[in-house]
Amino acid sequence: MSSEFRYIVRVAGVDLPGDKALAYALADIKGVGVNTAYAVLRKLGFDPHRLLGTLTEEEVEKISNALKNVEALGLPDWMLNRRRDPITGASSHLITSDLLLTVRGDIEAMKKIKSYKGIRHMLGLKVRGQRTRTTGRTGLTVGVRKGASKKQQEKK
Incomplete structure (x- = not known):
């Protein structure tokens, strides 16, 4: 254990909060989700619930290298x-x-x-087959205009 707690830790070129659990702190890195973080930490033998700020510099370097080369850990392709x-x-x-x-x-x-x-x-349209009739509109907000009610039409 490190004798000193660090509030900001740099892992894989990203500054992460040291007061978060290891798995959730690593999930702040773009391209690393919580499940990937758990898998990598278990392969490396780290406790995913340990605070990131308690890691030594060598442990941080080990995690950083593992994240840069996840394929070498033997995780499944999916x-x-x-x-x-x-x-x-x-x-x-x-x-x-x-x-x-x-x-x-x-x-x-x-x-x-x-x-x-x-x-x-x-x-600039939706790419993955979503509907576009009502959603994904840009520009001025245009809603459905109701016609005049029957009473208003009779008065005229």
């Missing part, structure tokens, strides 16, 4: 967030800016080949 990459065909797990850049690149590729999803992205 736990990884990039299964069967379209270019390489390999499964991997991306975090932080790597994840953002890869997703942006995928969207640009869909736009370039003019796939259905790419066209929807270009037009």
Whole structure:
């Protein structure tokens, strides 16, 4: 145990609160969810409910390296967030800016080949089959206008 509690801990290039449980603090990293954090911590032999601020520098480094290379831990492919990459065909797990850049690149590729999803992205419409009749509207709020009631029409 570290003799000193740290309120901010840097893991995998992200500042995390030291007063959170380890699994939930790691879930604040983009690309790492609570279930992935639990799986990684169990593989490494850490208690997921331990506070992040109580870890030593070596333990933080061990967790950081494991998150950067999740595939090496032997987790099943369905736990990884990039299964069967379209270019390489390999499964991997991306975090932080790597994840953002890869997703942006995928969207640009869909736009370039003019796939259905790419066209929807270009037009700023819903991509995954959601309804668009009433939701996803932008601009001025336009509601349904009721016609004049019968009494008002008789007065005229």
